[in-house]
Amino acid sequence: MNAQVSQAAIKVTNLVKRRETTLLKSFLAINGINLEIAEGITYGLIGPNGAGKTTTIKLLLGLLKADSGEIKVLGKPAGDHDALRRIGFLPESPYFYSHLTGREYLTFTGQLFGMQGPALQDRIGELLQLVSMEARAEERTGAYSKGMLQRLGMAAALVNDPDLLFLDEPMSGLDPVGRMDMRKIITALKEKGKTIFFNSHLLPDVAHLCDKVGVLCQGKLTAEEDLLSITPERSAAALEEYFLANIEV
Ligand SMILES: Nc1ncnc2c1ncn2[C@@H]1O[C@H](COP(=O)(O)OP(=O)(O)O)[C@@H](O)[C@H]1O
Ligand SMILES: [Mg+2]
Incomplete structure (x- = not known):
C-alpha cells in the first residue's frame, strides 16, 4: 500500500x-x-x-x-x-484516586506510558497550563470540583501526546x-x-x-x-x- x-x-x-x-x-x-x-x-x-x-x-x-x-x-x-x-481517552465521568494530587495523578498516568524524569515533569507542566490547573495541581483530587476533574481528565488524556x-x-x-x-x-x-x-x-x-x-x-x-x-x-x-x-x- x-x-x-x-x-x-x-x-x-x-x-x-x-x-x-x-x-x-x-x-x-x-x-x-x-x-x-x-x-x-x-x-x-x-x-x-x-x-x-x-x-x-x-x-x-x-x-x-x-x-x-x-x-x-x-x-x-x-x-x-x-x-x-x-490514543487518548477522556471518559464521561473520569475517576481519580482521591488521595493523589492532580500533579501526582498525571505523573502516575505518564508513567503508565513509560514516561519519567524531567521529560515527564515538563510535559505535566505544559498540560497543567493548557487546562488552566497550575494553581490547583498540588491539591488532592478528592477536593476537586466536577469542572476541575474534567480539566484534569483532559490533561491525563493528552499525557502521551x-x-x-x-x-x-x-x-x-x-x-x-x-x-x-x-x-x-x-x-x-x-x-x-x-x-x-x-x-x-x-x-x-x-x-x-x-x-x-x-x-x-x-x-x-x-x-x-x-x-x-x-x-x-x-x-x-x-x-x-x-x-x-x-x-x-
Ligand atoms: N453496563 C451496561 N449493561 C447493560 N446495558 C447497558 C450498560 N451500559 C449502558 N447500557 C445500556 O446501553 C444503551 C446505550 O447506553 P450508552 O452507550 O451509555 O448511551 P449514551 O452514551 O448514548 O447515553 C442504554 O440503553 C443503556 O441503558
Ligand atoms: Mg454516554
Whole structure:
C-alpha cells in the first residue's frame, strides 16, 4: 500500500453489541453501525441519552467486545496495544484516586506510558497550563470540583501526546468558562492535526468544533454529514433541526 495515502483513523463495519437488561433479556445497544473517519477529522457523534454513544467509544477502545462486525482504529483491531499508545481517552465521568494530587495523578498516568524524569515533569507542566490547573495541581483530587476533574481528565488524556483522541461528553458538568476553555483546547488540538472523536448532546459545541457529525439513535447511525453541509455558518439552531429530523428510527 502507498504510505502517502492517509488511512482512515477509524473504520467500523457492521458493528453489533448486545447488552443485557435483566438475566434473560437483552437488546442491541449497537445495531449494525458503519463508520469511516479520516485522519485529522473532528467527528461528533450526537444522539439522545441511551443512544449508544458511550458504548461505541468503549467498543472502539476495546473496553467492550463487539458481538460481531469489524473495528479498525489506527489500522489495528480495537484494543491493540501499539494503537493504544497513540490514543487518548477522556471518559464521561473520569475517576481519580482521591488521595493523589492532580500533579501526582498525571505523573502516575505518564508513567503508565513509560514516561519519567524531567521529560515527564515538563510535559505535566505544559498540560497543567493548557487546562488552566497550575494553581490547583498540588491539591488532592478528592477536593476537586466536577469542572476541575474534567480539566484534569483532559490533561491525563493528552499525557502521551496522542494522535487520536476519544472524548465522551467533554463539556458535561462544565460552567460557561470551562466550556469555552474546553472548546479552545479542542480547537488547538484540531489545529495540531489530531483526530478527535467526541460524543456530545451539547449541540452548540458540536456545531462549533466538528468537521463531520453522525446521529446515533437506538444503536443505529441514522444520519451522517459534513457539518458545513448542514450549516455553513456553524449555527447551533440548524444543527438542532438536523438532529431532530434524524432521531426517529
Ligand atoms: N453496563 C451496561 N449493561 C447493560 N446495558 C447497558 C450498560 N451500559 C449502558 N447500557 C445500556 O446501553 C444503551 C446505550 O447506553 P450508552 O452507550 O451509555 O448511551 P449514551 O452514551 O448514548 O447515553 C442504554 O440503553 C443503556 O441503558
Ligand atoms: Mg454516554
